[in-house]
Amino acid sequence: MSDLKGIPVVTELARARSGEKYVTPQGFTAIRDGIKARGEAQPAGVTRKPSWLRAKAPAGEGFHAVKRIVREHRLATVCEEAKCPNIGECWNAGTGTIMLMGAVCTRACRFCAVDTGNPRGWLDAEEPLNVARSVELMGLKYVVLTSVNRDDLPDGGAGHYAACIRAIKQRVPATAVEALTPDFQGVLRDVETVVDSGLEVFAQNVETVRRLTHPVRDPRAGYDQTLRVLEHAKRHNSRVLTKTSLMLGLGEADDEVTRTMDDLRAVNVDILTLGQYLRPTVNHLPVQRFVAPAEFDRYREWALARGFLECVSGPLVRSSYRAEQALNRNNAGLDNGARAAGS
Numbered sequence: 001m002s003d004l005k006g007i008p009v010v011t012e013l014a015r016a017r018s019g020e021k022y023v024t025p026q027g028f029t030a031i032r033d034g035i036k037a038r039g040e041a042q043p044a045g046v047t048r049k050p051s052w053l054r055a056k057a058p059a060g061e062g063f064h065a066v067k068r069i070v071r072e073h074r075l076a077t078v079c080e081e082a083k084c085p086n087i088g089e090c091w092n093a094g095t096g097t098i099m100l101m102g103a104v105c106t107r108a109c110r111f112c113a114v115d116t117g118n119p120r121g122w123l124d125a126e127e128p129l130n131v132a133r134s135v136e137l138m139g140l141k142y143v144v145l146t147s148v149n150r151d152d153l154p155d156g157g158a159g160h161y162a163a164c165i166r167a168i169k170q171r172v173p174a175t176a177v178e179a180l181t182p183d184f185q186g187v188l189r190d191v192e193t194v195v196d197s198g199l200e201v202f203a204q205n206v207e208t209v210r211r212l213t214h215p216v217r218d219p220r221a222g223y224d225q226t227l228r229v230l231e232h233a234k235r236h237n238s239r240v241l242t243k244t245s246l247m248l249g250l251g252e253a254d255d256e257v258t259r260t261m262d263d264l265r266a267v268n269v270d271i272l273t274l275g276q277y278l279r280p281t282v283n284h285l286p287v288q289r290f291v292a293p294a295e296f297d298r299y300r301e302w303a304l305a306r307g308f309l310e311c312v313s314g315p316l317v318r319s320s321y322r323a324e325q326a327l328n329r330n331n332a333g334l335d336n337g338a339r340a341a342g343s
Helices: 061-072 087-092 127-138 158-171 188-195 210-216 223-236 254-266 293-305 336-341
Strands: 002-004 007-011 021-023 029-031 097-100 115-117 142-147 176-180 201-203 241-248 271-276 310-313
Touching (some): 127 158, 142 158, 158 176, 158 188, 188 201, 188 223, 241 254, 271 293, 293 336
Parallel strands (some): 007 021, 142 176, 201 241, 241 271
Antiparallel strands (some): 002 007, 029 115
């Protein structure tokens, strides 16, 4: 086994363990699950999950059908790469969030289990067509496209995003498209490239409150940078809905959550999602608290009182969870009371 800067490097044939470096099929190195393993013990935080965080193991005909399509068309999904607990529910419903531009991110946020590396400009030129074909085969009426950060590309991947959206609209014009994008390092012309591609919803996640941004997010990300991106997207095309997501349980206080809501409404963000942070590996940030379902209901009330069109709020909510239901004004059909009761 070879070595790079003190981290063992394995080939993709020998599956790397979390925190190890490996060589991708494209020939560049990446770190499995995004954060390298540390020798010293990491803080445990709160570890015992409450009953309301149980999710069913992925299974079922719909799940396996979507999985086949994903494999056949060489697609990455954030459902798999970010270890989303809702993968079984969403894929059985025939929905999924497609992750563009590969499965290796140029950033290393301390909450995220997506692999980290430098793809050195690699892109799959066939991806726009493959994505459009897959959306058609899955019969999706609403699709979320997200991606890794690609700071190695001159436009951060904005042109590739736009090409994928246009390909979907050409093949299945009735399908609504939500793009959950990187921040493009705050370059607003790249934001415009995506907004002008024909999508319905533009999303960029603020992830956490201002105070916790840099313990949680990569140093190249920023609280104010995300606000500027969301503000510009709305200003550039007021018909496009803007959306963001906040993780809870990282040590934020209630007044910091409400202050974040106020900051988001000040730049006219339309939709907010709130979910529980879950530690993906021992190398990531520990959970500081598990937020009770009733608290999620209270946070949703606070958000709606501030003028958000909708706030989808619950323990297992992720930014793309039940995204097609976000404007039904019913918390996307979630019943937090039933979850708290264990039903």
